[in-house]
Amino acid sequence: MITTKKFLIKLYHNIFFIIKNTKTLFAISLLFYVLSGFIPYIHVTALSTIIREGDKIVGNNADVMDTRILYGIIMLAIAILVDRLLLLGQMPLASVLSYQIKTKIECLIVEKTSKLSYEYVESSTFQTKIQAVYKFANQLPNLYKTTLQILKSVIIMVSLMIGFQGCFYLAFIIMVGCLPKFLLSYRIRKKQHELDLHVTSDQRLQEYYKELLTKSQNVKEKQLFGLKGLFTTRWENISYYIHKKYTLFRYKSLRLNFFGDIGDITGYMIALVLLLLSPSIDGAGFLSLSVALMAIQNGINAFIGDCIAIRGQVLDDDVVYDFLKEQEDIQPSCDLKEPITKFTFDHVNFTYKGSSVRALDDVNVTLNSGETVVIVGENGAGKTTFIKMLLGLYPCQGGKVLCNNQPVNTLNRDSYFRRISTIFQHYNKYPFTIAQNIEMTLEEEAKPTEDMILCAKETGIHDWVCSLPNGYNTLLTHLRTEGIEVSGGEWQKIAIARGQMKPADVFIMDEPTASLDPLMEAEIMNKFMNMDSRSMKIIVSHRVGIATKADKILVFKKGKLVEVGCHKELIQNKGVYAQLYEAQAKWYTSSKEGESS
Numbered sequence: 001m002i003t004t005k006k007f008l009i010k011l012y013h014n015i016f017f018i019i020k021n022t023k024t025l026f027a028i029s030l031l032f033y034v035l036s037g038f039i040p041y042i043h044v045t046a047l048s049t050i051i052r053e054g055d056k057i058v059g060n061n062a063d064v065m066d067t068r069i070l071y072g073i074i075m076l077a078i079a080i081l082v083d084r085l086l087l088l089g090q091m092p093l094a095s096v097l098s099y100q101i102k103t104k105i106e107c108l109i110v111e112k113t114s115k116l117s118y119e120y121v122e123s124s125t126f127q128t129k130i131q132a133v134y135k136f137a138n139q140l141p142n143l144y145k146t147t148l149q150i151l152k153s154v155i156i157m158v159s160l161m162i163g164f165q166g167c168f169y170l171a172f173i174i175m176v177g178c179l180p181k182f183l184l185s186y187r188i189r190k191k192q193h194e195l196d197l198h199v200t201s202d203q204r205l206q207e208y209y210k211e212l213l214t215k216s217q218n219v220k221e222k223q224l225f226g227l228k229g230l231f232t233t234r235w236e237n238i239s240y241y242i243h244k245k246y247t248l249f250r251y252k253s254l255r256l257n258f259f260g261d262i263g264d265i266t267g268y269m270i271a272l273v274l275l276l277l278s279p280s281i282d283g284a285g286f287l288s289l290s291v292a293l294m295a296i297q298n299g300i301n302a303f304i305g306d307c308i309a310i311r312g313q314v315l316d317d318d319v320v321y322d323f324l325k326e327q328e329d330i331q332p333s334c335d336l337k338e339p340i341t342k343f344t345f346d347h348v349n350f351t352y353k354g355s356s357v358r359a360l361d362d363v364n365v366t367l368n369s370g371e372t373v374v375i376v377g378e379n380g381a382g383k384t385t386f387i388k389m390l391l392g393l394y395p396c397q398g399g400k401v402l403c404n405n406q407p408v409n410t411l412n413r414d415s416y417f418r419r420i421s422t423i424f425q426h427y428n429k430y431p432f433t434i435a436q437n438i439e440m441t442l443e444e445e446a447k448p449t450e451d452m453i454l455c456a457k458e459t460g461i462h463d464w465v466c467s468l469p470n471g472y473n474t475l476l477t478h479l480r481t482e483g484i485e486v487s488g489g490e491w492q493k494i495a496i497a498r499g500q501m502k503p504a505d506v507f508i509m510d511e512p513t514a515s516l517d518p519l520m521e522a523e524i525m526n527k528f529m530n531m532d533s534r535s536m537k538i539i540v541s542h543r544v545g546i547a548t549k550a551d552k553i554l555v556f557k558k559g560k561l562v563e564v565g566c567h568k569e570l571i572q573n574k575g576v577y578a579q580l581y582e583a584q585a586k587w588y589t590s591s592k593e594g595e596s597s
C-alpha cells in the first residue's frame with residue numbers, strides 16, 4: 001500500500017523529470033492552465049452582474065443601458081473568447097510536450113538497455129520488465145496534463161470561493177456531498193488497477209491467438225494442420241473471458257458512481273435550500289450564487305477525478321525509475337588498437353543462469369589469424385556458446401578468453417566488435433532496401449558501391465538483384481506496402497553479404513547457410529574460406545563436409561572440446577569427428593547405392 005508521503009515523493013520526481021526535459025514549453029503550458037483556471041470566476045462574475053443588472057432593468061428599477069450590464073456582457077464575451085483561445089493554444093502545446101516527454105523517456109530506456117549486459121537483456125526477466133517499463137513510458141505524458149488540471153481545478157475552486165465569499169460555507173457543504181464520490185472513485189480505480197494486472201497475461205494470449213490467425217508467417221501451418229477452428233475457439237474463449245470481466249467491472253463501477261452522484265446532488269440541493277432560507281438573499285443574488293456553486297462543484301469533481309487518475313499514473317512508475325537505476329555492464333576503457341591475431345581459451349567454463357549443466361566445460365584452444373576454423377558437434381554441444389564467449393557476450397565463470405593475450409572482458413566492446421564480423425543463425429531481416437540491408441546506411445537511394453557489388457557477387461545475389469525492377473533499391477518485407485518478400489535462401493545470402501561487407505580481422509558464420517541449396521552453400525563456403533588469407537574465418541556448421549578444407553576443426557560434445565585438428569588427423573583419430581563424418585558420408589553413399597540398385 002503506497003503512503004501519501006511516498007506518493008508525493010514519486011509525484012515530485014515525475015514532475016521534476018517532466019520540467020527538466022521540457023522547460024519553456026512546460027512553463028507556457030503552466031501559464032495557460034493557470035489563466036484558464038480563472039476563466040470560470042470571470043465567467044460567473046460576468047453572469048451574476050448581467051443577472052443582477054438585468055433583474056433591475058426587467059423590474060424598471062434602472063436605465064436600460066446601465067454601464068454595469070454592458071461591462072458584464074463584455075466580460076462574459078472576453079471570458080468565452082479567452083477560454084477558446086487558451087484551448088486552441090493548449091492543443092498543439094500538449095501534443096509537442098507529450099512527444100518530448102515520451103521521446104525523452106524512451107531514449108533513456110533505449111540508452112540504458114544498450115548499457116546492460118547481453119546475458120541479462122537476453123533473459124525472460126528482462127523481457128517482462130521492459131514491457132512494464134514501456135507501459136509506464138506511455139503514461140508519463142498524461143501525468144503532466146493531470147497535474148496541471150489539478151492545479152487548474154484548485155484555482156477554479158479557490159477563486160470562486162474567495163470571489164463569492166457569501167457561498168463559502170455552502171461550498172463546504174458541497175465538498176462534503178462530493179466525499180462519497182471521492183471514496184468510491186478511489187475504490188473503483190484501485191479495482192481497475194487490480195483487474196488490469198489480472199488480465200495482462202490473458203490479453204497477451206489473446207494477442208498471440210490473433211497473430212496466429214492473421215499473420216502471414218502463420219498461415220501455412222494453420223491451413224496445413226487445419227488449425228483455424230482450434231485457434232478461433234481459443235481466441236473467442238479468451239476474448240469472451242476478458243470482455244466478461246470488464247463488463248462486470250463497468251457495471252459495478254456504474255452502480256458505485258450512481259451512489260456518488262446521489263451524494264453530489266444531495267450536497268447541491270442542501271446548499272440551494274440553505275441559500276433560499278438566507279434572509280438577505282434576493283432573486284438575482286440567488287441565481288448568481290447558485291451558478292457559482294455549480295461551478296465550484298464542477299471544479300471539485302474535476303479535482304477528484306484528476307487526483308484519482310494521478311494516483312494510478314504514479315503507481316507503476318517505480319518500474320521505470322528502478323530500471324533506469326539498474327547496474328550497467330561496465331564498458332572497459334581499454335581500446336583494441338592493433339589487428340586481432342590470436343584468440344586463446346584458457347580453461348573456460350560457462351553455465352547459463354538457471355541451468356545446472358555446463359554449456360562450456362574446461363575449454364582450451366588457440367585460434368590464429370589466417371586460419372580457417374570449423375566448429376562441429378551435435379545439437380546443444382556448446383558451439384554457439386563458444387562463439388558468444390569469444391565475442392565477450394557472457395562473462396567467464398572460470399578461466400580466461402584472451403584476444404591478442406588481453407582478456408576479452410577488459411577490452412572496450414565497440415573497438416573490439418569493430419574488428420569482428422559475425423552472422424548468426426538467427427540473423428535479422430531488416431525492412432530496408434537490399435543495399436541498406438547489405439551496407440546498413442541511412443541513405444534512401446543508395447548507389448551500390450564496387451565493394452557491395454563484389455560481396456553480392458560472392459554470395460551469388462548480384463544477378464538476381466539486377467533482375468529486380470528496383471535493383472539494389474528494392475524494398476524488402478511486407479512491413480511496407482511496396483516491400484517484397486524473398487525466399488529464406490535469398491535472405492541468407494543478403495545476410496552473408498552484409499557480414500562480408502564489414503571490414504574486419506575475424507569473420508564468423510554460425511550456421512547461416514542452412515537455407516541454401518547444396519551447390520550455393522558449397523560455392524559460398526569455398527569463397528568464404530579463400531577470402532583474404534590474413535583474416536581469421538570461423539564457421540559453425542552441422543555439415544561436416546565443410547570441415548574437410550578447414551585448417552583447424554573444433555569438435556564439441558556436451559560442452560567439452562573433445563577434439564582439435566585438421567580433417568586428416570581427426571579421421572585418423574577415429575573419434576567423435578570421424579563418427580560424424582562417416583555417418584554423414586554414409587547417408588550420401590547409401591542414397592547413391594539406393595539410386596543405382
Ligand SMILES: Nc1ncnc2c1ncn2[C@@H]1O[C@H](COP(=O)(O)OP(=O)(O)OP(=O)(O)O)[C@@H](O)[C@H]1O
Nearest residue numbers: 352353355359377378379380381382383384385386
Ligand atoms: N540462453 C540460454 N539460456 C539457457 N541455456 C541455454 C541458452 N542458450 C543455450 N543454452 C543451453 O546451452 C547448451 C549449449 O547451447 P549452444 O547453443 O551453445 O549449443 P549448439 O552446439 O550451438 O547447439 P545447436 O547446434 O543446436 O545450435 C544447450 O544445452 C542449450 O540448451
